[in-house]
Amino acid sequence: MARLRQVDVSKTKDRIVLAARDLFWEHGYEATSLADVVEKANAKTGSLYYFFKTKEELxxxxxxxxxxxxxxxxxxxxxxxxxxxxxxxxxxxxxxxxxxxxxxxxxxxxxxxxxxxxxxxxxxxxxxxxxxxxxxxxxxxxxxxxxxxxxxxxxxxxxxxxxxxxxxxxxxxxxxxxxxxxxxxxxxxxxxxxxxxxxxxxxxxx
Amino acid sequence: MARLRQVDVSKTKDRIVLAARDLFWEHGYEATSLADVVEKANAKTGSLYYFFKTKEELxxxxxxxxxxxxxxxxxxxxxxxxxxxxxxxxxxxxxxxxxxxxxxxxxxxxxxxxxxxxxxxxxxxxxxxxxxxxxxxxxxxxxxxxxxxxxxxxxxxxxxxxxxxxxxxxxxxxxxxxxxxxxxxxxxxxxxxxxxxxxxxxxxxx
Amino acid sequence: MARLRQVDVSKTKDRIVLAARDLFWEHGYEATSLADVVEKANAKTGSLYYFFKTKEELxxxxxxxxxxxxxxxxxxxxxxxxxxxxxxxxxxxxxxxxxxxxxxxxxxxxxxxxxxxxxxxxxxxxxxxxxxxxxxxxxxxxxxxxxxxxxxxxxxxxxxxxxxxxxxxxxxxxxxxxxxxxxxxxxxxxxxxxxxxxxxxxxxxx
Amino acid sequence: MARLRQVDVSKTKDRIVLAARDLFWEHGYEATSLADVVEKANAKTGSLYYFFKTKEELxxxxxxxxxxxxxxxxxxxxxxxxxxxxxxxxxxxxxxxxxxxxxxxxxxxxxxxxxxxxxxxxxxxxxxxxxxxxxxxxxxxxxxxxxxxxxxxxxxxxxxxxxxxxxxxxxxxxxxxxxxxxxxxxxxxxxxxxxxxxxxxxxxxx
DNA sequence: TATGAATGAGTCTTCATTCAT
DNA sequence: CATGAATGAAGACTCATTCAT
CATH class of the missing domain: 1.10.357.10 (Tetracycline Repressor, domain 2)
Known part of the structure; x- marks a missing residue:
């Protein structure tokens, strides 16, 4: 069962990754701010940094x-x-x-x-x-x-x-x-x- | 005499274009700051904006x-x-x-x-x-x-x-x-x- | 105890509003720079923009x-x-x-x-x-x-x-x-x- | 004859004054830039400073x-x-x-x-x-x-x-x-x- | 696990002003 | 008279990042 949910959109970390994936694709790495990412992921700055040490890690x-x-x-x-x-x-x-x-x-x-x-x-x-x-x-x-x-x-x-x-x-x-x-x-x-x-x-x- | 230097590579505008060309090539557009450009071109911010209205124009x-x-x-x-x-x-x-x-x-x-x-x-x-x-x-x-x-x-x-x-x-x-x-x-x-x-x-x- | 300081005048946001109020009064809106505001409020630019999206919002x-x-x-x-x-x-x-x-x-x-x-x-x-x-x-x-x-x-x-x-x-x-x-x-x-x-x-x- | 042309719009200095008058009226003093003035007056920066030492003089x-x-x-x-x-x-x-x-x-x-x-x-x-x-x-x-x-x-x-x-x-x-x-x-x-x-x-x- | 607040260096851009011609 | 070029300080605003809770 859980095997089917390799990426669980309901989990903050996954939402952040997917938001970053889309924004990096649409606007590139430099042109995407982490503020954009957290907004799109419906998360908070603090959360992003809980999961990823830097923008590069993301x-x-x-x-x-x-x-x-x-x-x-x-x-x-x-x-x-x-x-x-x-x-x-x-x-x-x-x-x-x-x-x-x-x-x-x-x-x-x-x-x-x-x-x-x-x-x-x-x-x-x-x-x-x-x-x-x-x-x-x-x-x-x-x-x-x-x-x-x-x-x-x-x-x-x-x-x-x-x-x-x-x-x-x-x-x-x-x-x-x-x-x-x-x-x-x-x-x-x-x-x-x-x-x-x-x-x-x-x-x-x- | 001065007539001979009509296209003077040392002219500020040309120096700015060449510096921007190199930096955009090396680091990309977003990752290049105009501060980098003017420094490399040995010019001043105000001069850059005298010749180019925006970064995009440059x-x-x-x-x-x-x-x-x-x-x-x-x-x-x-x-x-x-x-x-x-x-x-x-x-x-x-x-x-x-x-x-x-x-x-x-x-x-x-x-x-x-x-x-x-x-x-x-x-x-x-x-x-x-x-x-x-x-x-x-x-x-x-x-x-x-x-x-x-x-x-x-x-x-x-x-x-x-x-x-x-x-x-x-x-x-x-x-x-x-x-x-x-x-x-x-x-x-x-x-x-x-x-x-x-x-x-x-x-x-x- | 902390409950008593729910409205703490020393809070950054309040200090910024009061500083802006005084400076807008003394010098007007255009003539007041946000640098002036944060200095008078003893805050930092980033903090101002955490609370207020733009100068207009302030x-x-x-x-x-x-x-x-x-x-x-x-x-x-x-x-x-x-x-x-x-x-x-x-x-x-x-x-x-x-x-x-x-x-x-x-x-x-x-x-x-x-x-x-x-x-x-x-x-x-x-x-x-x-x-x-x-x-x-x-x-x-x-x-x-x-x-x-x-x-x-x-x-x-x-x-x-x-x-x-x-x-x-x-x-x-x-x-x-x-x-x-x-x-x-x-x-x-x-x-x-x-x-x-x-x-x-x-x-x-x- | 000349008496009738107290302000001669064809003279650069007068065009600058009238442009400044209108812009100061519409947007105020601080919000009006001298670049706005020279553009509206169809003049050049250098000309403005030929006639007026500072923005205040204007x-x-x-x-x-x-x-x-x-x-x-x-x-x-x-x-x-x-x-x-x-x-x-x-x-x-x-x-x-x-x-x-x-x-x-x-x-x-x-x-x-x-x-x-x-x-x-x-x-x-x-x-x-x-x-x-x-x-x-x-x-x-x-x-x-x-x-x-x-x-x-x-x-x-x-x-x-x-x-x-x-x-x-x-x-x-x-x-x-x-x-x-x-x-x-x-x-x-x-x-x-x-x-x-x-x-x-x-x-x-x- | 999550977050609201805070940070300060850095962004692009505009400004009044100067100067050589 | 007039101007094109140049200046650099200052403008509003954004950034990746930190931290106490």
Whole structure:
């Protein structure tokens, strides 16, 4: 039973983490004040500092949340609904597309945002951001490996998984800059073409 | 005599823009205080506000600087030294690689950083960021067009140029997250493979 | 024990309100900086903003203070010491005269000052200033009504009460402008003459 | 010819004075910045300081403008159009009523505003404010003297003139506080009643 | 477990003023 | 006469953080 409530919204600490997660996503780390967080979490300053020693610690907790929820929120539904391994990769990308649509191309990937905003100013956060990327790429690599001989044996699946993330992040960035989906969709199209070519077929006419 | 110093780099306004450019690049927009800017520019707060009505206006001036200097700083040297059009594309990417090396993978692309940090919170800045991307991609498209029939006639050169930027930005992001060049280099390798495949050849062994 | 100090004048919030009240009175709203306020209140900027969201909110609190203290500070002592209702009116005026004397005709009526300084620039403050006037006039009207048939039945006591405030404020203003009591005293004399005439008697020789 | 252009709007100095006059009237002295003044006057900071050493000097020039224009703007039209001396007094009051109507009871008497805002913080300004009052009262006294034996011989015309100003200022103040003309009109009504009583008649029924 | 109060350095911005041209 | 540039102190306000209860 309790297992189902990994995050209990009724608990102050969790409400704070979720509020911080959303605000860091929407406005970034620096532009989010802890006053904003406690207000959104319907908590009090003192409470926040009871649970988190500093703003940085709160950020780390948010990054842990993302790591813990990568599978249940992003991966598991894809595995449940899609069987073709290559299509699982594109379904993952399509999740980010849906988020772009839902926010009018305003928000993007929270991990990518924080990576570029923070650089190496908070090294512990940077490590967790890298771990988030690592986890994401691990699942893509797994999918690609499931595709078996549909790709050349020599193809480095881990590197291609990294490339998929590269395309996703670069596409989201440009989509946000110009406020439309075209750069993201273009990236996905090129990636599909690349996969076709890798699998030995001729490229689809564009 | 004085006529010769019409564009005097020691002029306060220029010093302020250059200082802001560097600090926004290194620490981001929010994390940079105007006190930092004037100190680095060896100017005074009052002077900054004589030239720029707000911090946002200063940012816009910085983004204008990037637009005006895209050609002389990034493009022109490549055109001067490299004749093969496809290699010009990779030389452009290599410029970003060199910046990553020089900064120990700490800083990345200033335009990409600001795009993700700011989102749509400063709409005028967002437009200028989009224009910067647009300018960059225009040059890549030009290079690809110069490559003539080395790519299929039907290939959408503009979309591929967009894809090149996508790969660059996505690669820089992951390189910064994990503090090494591997994701960037991997992205470039995959892109080279893609170009080989598009041009009808077999991929180089990886 | 602590129960006895529920209203502790040494409490930071109260000290801030009282300091602001005095400074707004002495120098006006705009000319008073919040740095002045916290210094006089022996508090810190952060504390001020813990209790008051803006400078305007602090002003509103000061205006509330005046409303709450109209009776205990100005009215009650008069009622306690003077029984003749008409003389209660003049005793109220005499209170302002004493304040002029005490400050060398430098300060006047804090409500009048703020009314003219602020106009409608802070509408919520304007409403509270109007309420202060309203409260003041209500007491004067009450005194006039207690005077019963010493004034003609048809005389509009509320309007005369308004006139009393008019004379007080106009007299204080000119007394401050020329730095002597003469305009104030002249106004009171004319008002006495008016009251004599209204009550059917001949005016006292001036 | 030149006599007709006592204030030449085309001259920078005059434009500055008129802009300052309006802004001091609308927002007060402290709330008006010299940047506001030069913008409204379509002048430049340097120019303002060419003509006026300090903000205080500018204020003094504005107060001189009011003194110089009391007769041509306020008094002369009344003398030209109204012959009854007592009605000239009420015509003067009616001029202020018209200003209240025109501004929705937002602005009042510029001299009164500045008197209460500044107190004795700028002594030279205070003197000029007192002189403005003095000039105004002198004309009212002149009108009352022209009324000859309509008032008792013993009546101190100068003191009554002072009282008229008192009623005007106190009425304008309350009208601005409660954003309607009633306090001003009530003051004028009471003053008329007073004049009737002074002239030996019975008060008009109210 | 939670919180109301307090802190003071720091934020962006505005200010009256100066000065060389 | 007039002005563009520069100044630095001061403005209102926000911040992450601390602490006693």
């Amino acid at each position: 950020l780390l907790a948010v990054l842990d949340w993302y790591m813990e929820n990568l599978f249940p929120v992003l991966i598991q539904p894809i595995i449940a609904h899609i069987s073709d391994p290559v299509e699982r990769v594109f379904a993952l990308l399509d999740g980010y597309r849906k988020a772009l649509v839902a926010t009018g191309c305003t928000y993007g990937c929270p991990i990518g945002n924080l990576t570029l905003e923070l650089g190496d100013s908070l090294p512990r956060a940077r490590e967790k951001l890298a771990s988030n990327f690592e986890g994401w790429r691990t699942w893509v690599r797994k999918f690609l490996e499931e595709a078996g001989d549909r790709f050349p044996e020599k193809l480095d699946r881990a590197e291609v998984a990294m490339f998929v993330l590269t395309v996703m992040e670069g596409g989201v960035m440009q989509a946000r800059a110009q406020q439309n989906l075209e750069p993201f969709d273009a990236g996905v199209r090129q990636l599909r073409t690349y996969f076709y070519l890798l699998s030995g077929e001729r490229p689809k006419p564009q | 940012l816009l001036a910085v983004l204008d600087w990037y637009m005006e200097n895209l050609f002389p700083v990034l493009i022109q040297p490549i055109i001067a030294h490299i004749s093969d059009p496809v290699e010009r594309v990779f030389a452009l990417l290599d410029g970003y690689r060199k910046a990553l090396v020089a900064t120990g993978c700490t800083y990345g692309c200033p335009i990409g950083n600001l795009t993700l940090e700011l989102g749509d919170s400063l709409p005028r800045a967002r437009e200028k960021l989009a224009s910067n991307f647009e300018g960059w991609r225009t040059w890549v498209r030009k290079f690809l067009e110069e490559a003539g029939d080395r790519f299929p006639e039907k290939l959408d050169r503009a979309e591929v140029a967009m894809f090149v930027l996508t790969v660059m930005e996505g690669g820089v992001m992951q390189a910064r997250a994990q503090q090494n060049l591997e994701p960037f280099d991997a992205g470039v390798r995959q892109l080279r493979t893609y170009f080989y495949l598009l041009s009808g050849e077999r991929p180089k062994p990886q | 002003l509103l609190a000061v205006l509330d203070w005046y409303m709450e203290n109209l009776f205990p500070v100005l009215i009650q002592p008069i009622i306690a010491h003077i029984s003749d209702p008409v003389e209660r009116v003049f005793a109220l005026l005499d209170g302002y005269r004493k304040a002029l004397v005490a400050t060398g005709c430098t300060y006047g009526c804090p409500i009048g000052n703020l009314t003219l300084e602020l106009g409608d620039s802070l509408p919520r403050a304007r409403e509270k200033l109007a309420s202060n006037f309203e409260g003041w006039r209500t007491w004067v009207r009450k005194f006039l009504e207690e005077a019963g048939d010493r004034f003609p039945e048809k005389l509009d006591r509320a309007e005369v009460a308004m006139f009393v405030l008019t004379v007080m404020e106009g007299g204080v203003m000119q007394a401050r402008a020329q730095q002597n009591l003469e305009p104030f005293d002249a106004g009171v004399r004319q008002l006495r003459t008016y009251f004599y005439l209204l009550s059917g008697e001949r005016p006292k020789p001036q | 204020l003094l020039a504005v107060l001189d403008w009011y003194m110089e224009n009391l007769f041509p703007v306020l008094i002369q039209p009344i003398i030209a159009h109204i012959s009854d001396p007592v009605e000239r007094v009420f015509a003067l009051l009616d001029g202020y009523r018209k200003a209240l109507v025109a501004t929705g009871c937002t602005y009042g008497c510029p001299i009164g505003n500045l008197t209460l805002e500044l107190g004795d913080s700028l002594p030279r300004a205070r003197e000029k404010l007192a002189s403005n009052f003095e000039g105004w009262r002198t004309w009212v006294r002149k009108f009352l003297e022209e009324a000859g034996d309509r008032f008792p011989e013993k009546l101190d015309r100068a003191e009554v003139a002072m009282f008229v100003l008192t009623v005007m200022e106190g009425g304008v103040m309350q009208a601005r506080a409660q954003q309607n003309l009633e306090p001003f009109d009530a003051g004028v009504r009471q003053l008329r009643t007073y004049f009737y009583l002074l002239s030996g008649e019975r008060p008009k029924p109210q």
